[in-house]
Amino acid sequence: MGTSLGSLGDFFPDKDIRCRIRGCNNVWQFSGADALHNVAQGKSTRPDRMCDECFAEFSKLTDKQVVCSTAECTHTWNWNRFAQLEAAKQGHTTPPRGFCEACKANLKKIKDAEVPCRMKGCERTWTWRKRDQMLSEDGKSPVRFCETCFGHLKRLQDVAVTCRMHGCDKTWHWNRYQQLEHIVAGKNIETHPKRMCQACFDTFKTLQDQNVPCKIDECKRTWVFNRYDQLEYKLKNGDESELPSKMCHECYRFFLDSRDRQLPCVVRGCRHTWTYTRSSQLHDWLNKRGRPGPRMCEECQKQLKELTPQDVECMVPGCSKTWSHPPEDQLRDQRQGKREPTAKRCPGCEEFLQANKPKEIPCEHCAKPIHWSSYEQLLCSLETFVKPTRCTACAGQELAMERPPERFHADHHLIVRMPPNGPWQKDDRISHWPPHLTYDVIGNVEKADVRIVAFGDDLTVSAESVEKSWPFLLEKALNEALGEKLKVAVVNAGIRRCTSRQAVQRFARDVAPFRPDLILFSFAFGDSLLRLNHRTEQWSPNIAHDEVGEAQESLFKKLSSTPAKLLYWTTNPVFPEDELGEKPSEMLRRWVRAQEATRDHCLRDTRHLCVTHNIPTLDLRSRFEVNGVRSAKRWMADWYMHNDTGGQNIATWFAQHILNGELLPKQTPKD
Ligand SMILES: [Zn+2]
Ligand SMILES: [Zn+2]
Ligand SMILES: [Zn+2]
Ligand SMILES: [Zn+2]
Ligand SMILES: [Zn+2]
Ligand SMILES: [Zn+2]
Ligand SMILES: [Zn+2]
Ligand SMILES: [Zn+2]
Structure with a gap:
């Protein structure tokens, strides 16, 4: 080792290194000499790269036994000085959650769990970490939003939505959670739900459905004026307004299903029509009248007013009296293109026919009855017909008797x-x-x-x-x-x-x-x-x-x-x-x-x-x-x-x- 001492400074250069304790911002200067000293002493009492200040505190601390965080576990774990120092530097005074050795072993055995999102209708999940599972006091998963829902919630804001009732401009409060529910249900957030404002809803609760008589006089039925419509009606017409006038359901249905109809004019030969309106049809239906009475078209009605009764000659030969041609019949004749009225008998002649029934009168010759009809009696009374005196047989015989027989013999030789x-x-x-x-x-x-x-x-x-x-x-x-x-x-x-x-x-x-x-x-x-x-x-x-x-x-x-x-x-x-x-x-x-x-x-x-x-x-x-x-x-x-x-x-x-x-x-x- 001695051979290399002269170059030690190359191995241990002076350095500024940040204190190893998280939360501490001090810089620890490590000189080559220190390093050499440490090496020479063969010991290292101070942990590596710890600033002086931290080391001062570290020296005062001792390891602590802390109770395991698992609920109801009485075992402890070792909170060492180092960790204590770090916690203190980060401002914590209490020990963090931690597990005893047994619990740590348990933790290895369990797994993270997927828990359904708390949002109604959301089918996604959030992950319940196994550590958190260990910490749970009752072992039950907490109620939480999935990540997506949570993301929505962060963006959403409570809004005021206009009351759904026509005529009300108040609003109701639509909070974020309701909005989230709306989104989760797959609805567009731009489309607000239809809801009443509180004031409207309060009034609504006091109302009751009402039966109101049908507006058609002849109809005895009623229609239901429901609470909702009542509320809207009040908003529009004020609280003291009269009940609305409406048809009952049946009348309304009838009215909807029917159409104005064109019916033929009653005047024979007239091709025009008159309008049978829906409301007339409704009244007829209510009064149980099957079909409308015959009626004239407008043209005929107008023309009828201009016509006056006309006197027409009696059709019976020899009668000089007249009968009255009423405007209605004149109109009909006109429509049928007739220039002259149909031949008719005058009232006098009609009366005569009524009063004089056919008679049996005796033949002057043989007394056999001769049939003398009413009409022949009438003609006789008018002197256009001779009253019969002989039966057909007698009349014929008489004629034959009157003839000179020679005449007929001569005639027999007629050659045709x-x-x-x-x-x-x-x-x-x-x-x-x-x-x-x-x-x-x-x-x-x-x-x-x-x-x-x-x-x-x-x-x-x-x-x-x-x-x-x-x-x-x-x-x-x-x-x-x-x-x-x-x-x-x-x-x-x-x-x-x-x-x-x-x-x-x-x-x-x-x-x-x-x-x-x-x-x-x-x-x-x-x-x-x-x-x-x-x-x-x-x-x-x-x-x-x-x-x-x-x-x-x-x-x-x-x-x-x-x-x-x-x-x-x-x-x-x-x-x-x-x-x-x-x-x-x-x-x-x-x-x-x-x-x-x-x-x-x-x-x-x-x-x-x-x-x-x-x-x-x-x-x-x-x-x-x-x-x-x-x-x-x-x-x-x-x-x-x-x-x-x-x-x-x-x-x-x-x-x-x-x-x-x-x-x-x-x-x-x-x-
Ligand atoms: Zn430090
Ligand atoms: Zn434990
Ligand atoms: Zn969710
Ligand atoms: Zn309202
Ligand atoms: Zn009705
Ligand atoms: Zn007509
Ligand atoms: Zn006459
Ligand atoms: Zn006779």
Whole structure:
């Protein structure tokens, strides 16, 4: 070692070193000489790198036995001077927590534990160190936030949030912990929860749900005015405000579910509507009225006010009185496009029909009862009809008796010659003979004493089978009434869809050759028919409107020029609306109106012609309708054609009229 002494200073240089005692800021100077001295002495009583001051204190201290920190452990551990000095330098006066040797051994055996975060809804954990576990007095884990929650809490600040009630601008306090709960629940911190302020909540607690009557008068139900709504209502309207007026739930539901509806105007033919409002629907519903009463549209109501009742002539022949056409009916006619009101009887005539029931009057000859209808009684009272005195049988016999027998013998030799050529050949519809005209009929005519021709359209054809057609039945009725002595033949010269113009063209074939004593004629149907195409819903007139007048005029002239007696008859009524199905289109409804109007027009013109040509009329239409339209329909097969019973009636009425009306030839023998 001696060889190296000269260079000792190189091994132990002077140094400034910080005191080793934590908490002490002194510097300890360690010189090379000291180091050498220490080495030379072979001892080191002072701990290394301790300042003088610390060493002074250190020298005064002695090791202490301190009780183990583990709860209920009575063992001790050694708190040495060094540690005591350090604790003192750091300002501690009491010993730190420490463990006895046994407990230290235990500590090695246990592990850190993961404890759930105290925050409700948080699924994270915090770490409970094993040392802290040892220190726990009861062994239970403390209640603590996880690191994340703790991080949030440090950032959060209590805030004031505006009260949720509309109309309240007070606030409530939202503290950090509530905010944390909000975040943990996954909600956005920017979205504040909706809560009442304290004042609102205090009022809320004093309130109770209330039942308030429905605002609709007829409704006996109530609606629930809940506490919450009451509070809001108070905030808005003040404490003393009246209860709000509201519908009950049912009424409100009804109101919500319903819509204003457009209902058709009650006036027939009017296409407008009126508005059935939701509130009217609600009132009707509450009053248990199923459907609203019929009502007029606004246009109709307005127009109705401008109309005044009109006097219209009675339809009964010979009656000069009028009936009052009320504004409502005028309006309906206007809407249906009718220019003239439907023919009607005056109240006087109606009264007469009511007061005078059909009678049985005895025949002057045989005393058998004669049926004298109310309508005939009416016509008699108006002097347009002669009161019957004889039954059909007696009347017929009388006629037969009155005839000079020679006349009939002469007539038996009538030869009917049907002209082979004529204008009818150019027209397909009339080029063939009338369907019920056969050689049998011609043979019958040649043998007959009295010849009648029924000249007309579909309503004269009358039925598919001859036996059911009214001309055939008329012939039968007349022959039964007149007996064997006087043979009557009725020729059915009806052709379907035949117009007055076509009648003129075929007159030479279908009427003239029979040299009739009486012609029963009517082309009202053929002249007024508007042929309807159901597929296209279009129609066309059977004869052009501007040709009808002229055609009728020339037919009347032609008929008047013959020696035959003439009888015009108004056919059975027609009901074009019966031709339509369910829910007809507007086009079809228009056809009905047009068909009715055309027919009315046609009948008026013919009536006028009958008057100017002095031709009597048999009004079958009003006989059909004598008990109303409904009863008339019982005699109809379709919208324009009578059925078998209708045909039978027509035959009977013709027979009565002919027998009582002096329409058969009497004294005057034929040429
Ligand atoms: Zn020190
Ligand atoms: Zn211990
Ligand atoms: Zn947490
Ligand atoms: Zn409030
Ligand atoms: Zn209600
Ligand atoms: Zn209307
Ligand atoms: Zn009258
Ligand atoms: Zn009689």
